[in-house]
Amino acid sequence: MNKKIGVYICHCGGNISDYVDVEKVKESIETDEGVFLAKTTMFACGDANQKEMVDDIKKNELDGVVVASCSPKLHLLTFRAVTERAGLNKYNYVHANIREQASWAHSDDKPGATETAIHLVKAAIAKVRLAEPLYPFIINSKKAVAVIGGGIAGLRAAIELADMGCPVTIIEREHFVGGRVAQWDVLFTTNETGKEVVTKLYNEVIRHDNIKLLTGAEVISNTGSIGDFTMKIKVTPRYIKEKCNEGHLLKAIAVCPVDVPDEFNFNITGRKAIYHNFPSEYPQTPVIDIKNCTRCGECEKICPSVDFSQKEEILEINVGSVLMATGFDSYTPADGEFGYNQFENVITLPQFKRIIDLNDKKLIFRGKEINKIAYIYCVGSRQIDGENKYCSRYCCTSVIYAAMQAKHKFNEINNYHFNRGIRTYGKQEVLYAESLKGGDIYLQSYEDAPPTVEQHNDKITIRINDILTAKKEMSVEADLVVLVTGMVPRADNSVASLFKLPKGRDKFFNEIHMKLRPVETVIDGITICGACQGPKNIMESVNSALSAAIKSFSYVSKGELELEPIIAKIDKDLCTWSGTCAEACPFDAIKMVKDEKKDVAAINNSVCKGCGMCLPVCPSNAINLIAYSDNEIESMIDALAG
Amino acid sequence: MAAINPEFGKELKNYGAFDFNACYNCGNCTAVCSLSTEEDSFPREMVRFSVLGLEDDIRSSLKPWLCYYCGECSTHCPQEANPGELMMSLRRWLTTEYDWTKLSGLLYRSLPLTIIGFIIAAIGVLIFSALEKFNLQSIMHKGHIFEIIAIAAVFGFILLPNIIRMWWLIILKPKIKVPVIKYLTGFGDLIVHMFTQKRSLGCDDNQLRWFEHFIIVIGYLGLLFTTVFLDWFSNDSLFVIVLGYAMSIIIFIVTIDFMSDRIKKQKEMSKFSQPSDWMFVVWLFLMGLTAFIVRLFIDTGLIEKNIWLYLFHLTILVQWALIIVPFGKWTHFLYRSFAMYFAKIKS
Incomplete structure (x- = not known):
């Protein structure tokens, strides 16, 4: 309590001094206990004043500083840095906000604004009297x-x-x-x-x-x-030994009787229980999908590399x-969403991309050659009613590119894009231009009138009121409908x-x-x-x-970390472990520990963020927040109420 | 409900259009067009119809004729989709749609066929001259009669039916009700537009283009009148002779300017010339020039020894009257005037 405190009251041009009588504020506090010097300044944050503060602190050996100015959001760090430059611990600095909280809030009542400012500065002085130097926690950090x-x-x-x-x-x-x-x-x-x-x-x-x-x-x-x-x-485990014989393995895959949908191909094809997604995929050793394996043993007979003795490891x-x-996962349309799972030839963009990859020369799907392809955009993204309000960013570019791939790879493909505005942003824009020039047709609708997909006698028809043609109703008969699905978690x-x-x-x-x-x-x-x-x-x-x-x-990288010292602190003598603090902590920073005879709460210093949620719920008032202790807060309240 | 037909775009490319697929519907072309109005907004709508292949909508539209190709749309197109040239191509396509003989479509799509047509006409003139034993008097006399018959026949059998077809496509088929009185009151507009192309004054580019066009229409109609009705080549009246000279000079001087524009390609409307554009302007030029020289030779007494000159003039005339007028770019003059008329009576 043997503080020598310096107080600086800022005009902030006229932002403060037009309404708050800063001289009166200075006079009201300069005789307060511990106040060694009090000054007013036109701009506290100005270089000249910062320099003067540093000199004042050094010359007078001040051990507490208050600046009454704008919001701490703006300049708390500025003045903390000033005190550090003067060799003072930055936690011996306290900020009073007399602009947002006094002059701006009470511009219609100048004496009232001045009165409020005086109380705010007195409260800050009360806090700085009790302030203690604090130092960051150092913890070890494993370099991995x-x-x-x-x-x-x-x-x-x-x-x-x-x-x-x-x-x-x-x-x-x-x-x-x-x-x-x-x-x-x-x-x-x-x-x-x-x-x-x-x-x-x-x-x-x-x-x-x-x-x-x-x-x-x-x-x-x-x-x-x-x-x-x-x-x-x-x-x-993979249930297959490393460095196995490639030829034997291929035979082993051939004899496997299991057939399950291949997730790698978005379920448009099947795979065996022993599989790799494509030749030379990494790591190159195939895998036995033990969940679907019937343990028939056929593969073991052919390939000595199969090894069912491998065990799960922790x-x-x-x-x-x-x-x-x-x-991410790709959005899976709901049953019946644009005909998905309702009509045969309605698939998603990821499936379509796999089909392009898997076909050669002719685009065949379910035994039929595909010529006319309709793409319906923003399926599962930018939903009006659904959860997914966001744009999935990649799909416009991806589908346009896929459509062009299809056109290049296969003969006589006509592409129809039913979109809600094309977002091939940035460098991807050239792709859209190329696609247009290539003759792809774009039809657009608003989110409240999406295209419809119907099927009659094996023919799928997509209808849209195209806003690019004065909402004229258009229709396309397509062989394949690709739902341009977005990303979901x-x-x-x-x-x-x-x-x-x-x-x-x-x-x-x-x-x-x-x-x-x-x-x-x-x-x-x-x-x-x-x-x-x-x-x-x-x-x-x-x-x-x-x-x-x-x-x-x-x-x-350094093997250790410095952490903010303003965190919660448990008074073990008062603590009786009610558990309420641990429940209130949003960061899971409080654990119960044994202390001599009783259970007490312990704070994990590296996790605690000093939010203070645990303080009010403690039935025995055993928790204090460093730098915001009951003593400090109560002394501030006294000053504000005085 | 309109079905989309991407094949139409490919068909349209035979008529000169290109890259209009690049359109991303910004509408700059329509915004910058000084002739486009809220009721009759173009060219974006026409670009869109062409991309989607909505043939019926284009066929019943007058908008291609409402454009006078100042080229501002093409200059301002961020996608270089050339809406101006598309409108021009749509006009070519429309003339083939109006034409009941379908010959104009063939000629637009195939340059070799056009050339064959021209050669046949030339051979026809030679055979006719041989039958007349290259007697100048008789050839000139029958040439004059041919002119009168050709005008009547082309108009009666081709142009008039085609205008009726146009009327059917634009007014009758879409079931637009037009009171008879409007047909009469709108007639004034038809005449005004036919002779003056008044609407093109609304284009923002320089007015010289309108003036040149006006002059050449006057020159062409004047020469037609002088040669056909006043029988310029056989008329001894000084007034008629001077009038004929004046009209033919106007034609070949203005067409020289038109041709040089097409060669320089500085103006948007002259950048992309189809064979039909070249033929129109070159034959008009040749017609003016040869008529001028023929009369000059008559006046100087040289014609008797240079009968080939008249035969050349006659060949140009036959090709013009039987190919370019009924099936070529000449029809634009007629359809455009009628488009203004139909637009007036529809409104």
Whole structure:
């Protein structure tokens, strides 16, 4: 309480002083206990005043500073920095907002505004009297990152982390890497195939000693927090020995009697219980899908590499940060949505892309040659009534490119695009122009009058009131209807709940700030990237993957982390463990621990964000928030009420 | 309900249109067009109809005729879809739709067929001259009679039925009710537009184009009148002789300017010339020039020894009267005037 306090009262040009009598404020507080000097200033934030403050603090050895000016949102950090430059701990600075809370709020009542300002400054002085220097917590941070998801974003992030010298574990749920991109054939704008892109990444991944790739692997539990996540991972075996004989395996696949829908081809084809998605997919060893395997033993007879003795493993890994790249699912239309699951030749865009890839010379679907193709856009995106309000970003470009592929690859294809406005943004616009020139026909409707799909005598007719032709009713008889389905969050996103990752209204994972902190989450140490965060094309996924890699690396690179000291603190003597604090904590930062004879609450310093939710619910008032203790707050209330 | 027909676009490309598929429906063309109005908005609608292949809608539309091809739309098109040239192509296509003989369609689509037609006409003139034993007097006399018969026949058997077809497509088929009185009151407009192309004054480009066009219509009709009704080549009246000279000079001087535009390709409307455009302007030029020289030779007494000159003039005349007038670009002059008339009586 032996403070020497400096108080600066800002005119803010006239923003404050036009309504608040700043001289009167100064006079009212300069004799308060502990106030060593009090000044008014035209602009507290101005360079000259900042310099004067530094000099004042140094010369007079002040140990508490108050600036009464604008909102702390604007300049708290500015003045904290001033005190630091003067060699004072920044927590010995307290900000009083007399602009938004006094002059602007009470511009019709100047004496009242002045009175309010005096109380606000007195409250700030009361708080600074009790302020103590605080220092950041230092915690250890394990230099290793877990990348969850081995699609294009996860692979690219892992390579980047490994290049920076950080050990990485890739945890991929499927038995093959590449995620969705592996399923696409030729890609715009580079004209590479998805396979080629994945191959490039895979080759780099296996070249790195720093990267451990786990396939068929799922996180089943997580404990710990930033700097120290401990996860248990269940790894399902392939039931096939590494370095097996290729010829034997092909025969083994041939004899397998099981036939299940092939998810890789979006269920338009079937596959065996022993399978690989396509030749030379990575890792190259095939897999036995043990859930669908009948254990008939046919494959074992032919191929000695089949090994049913392999066992499921549980691994434990410890990392300092987790990078989530779990990707997306394609929207599955409801039964009857534009004839889906109602008429035979109504399929989704991902299925269509697989059909283009699987056919040669002629486009055949269900035994019939396809010539006229109708594409219905925004299915599952930009819904008026449904949940998915967002635009899925990739689909316009993807479908136009697929339609052009079909035209190039097969003869006599006519494309009809039933859209709601084409969004081939950025460099992708050239594709739209090319498609138009190629003779593709575009018809447009508003969201409230979508096209209709009907089937009579084996013929599918699509009708639309085309807004580009004065809402004239148009019809097309099509051989195939492609529903241009957007992106939705993974149906099974249970891994997120292990980390308590928050989701947005659209059910994708949420970042802290869309523009300024786009890959961080409110769970410290966990970054997100790729389409698990929201619809993205490949380029955007890789962009975000690289930022997430850098951000994750920043958590672990030094081996230790500095954390904000303003957090909750338990008074063990008062605590009787009611558990209410743990329930109230949104960050899961409070755990029960044994302390001598009784159970008490303990705060995990690296997880607590100092939000204060636990304080009011404690029945024995055993929790204080550092820098906002009961003493400090009560003294402020006294000053405000005095 | 309209069915979409992408094949129509390919068909239209035979008439000169290209790249109109590139249209992304921004509507800049319609916004910039100084003739487009809220009731009669073009050319975007016509581009759209062409892309979708809505033939019936185009066939019953007068809008292609309401455009005078200043080319502002093509200049401002961000997709370089050339709406101006599309409108021109639609006019060509429409003339073939109106034509009951369907010959104009054949000639537009096939340059070799057109050339064959021209050769047949030339051979016809030679055979006729041989039958007349290359007697100039008799050839000239019968040539004059041919002119009168050809005008009557082409108008009676081809142009008039075609205008009736146009009327049927535009007024009768869409079941538009027009009171008889309107047919009469609108007639003034038909005459005014036919002789003056008044509407094209509404285009924002320079008015010289309108003036040149006006002059050439006067020159053409004047020469027609002088040669056919006043029998210029056999008339001794000084007034008629001078009038004929004046009219033929007007024709070949203005057509030289038109041809040079098509060669320079600086104006939007002269950038893309179809064979039909070239033939129209070149034959008009040749007609003016040869008529001028023939009369000059008559006046200087050289014609007797240069009978080939008259035969050349006659060949040009026959080709013009039997091919270009009924099946070529000449009909635009007629259909455009009637389009204004039908537009007037419809409103």
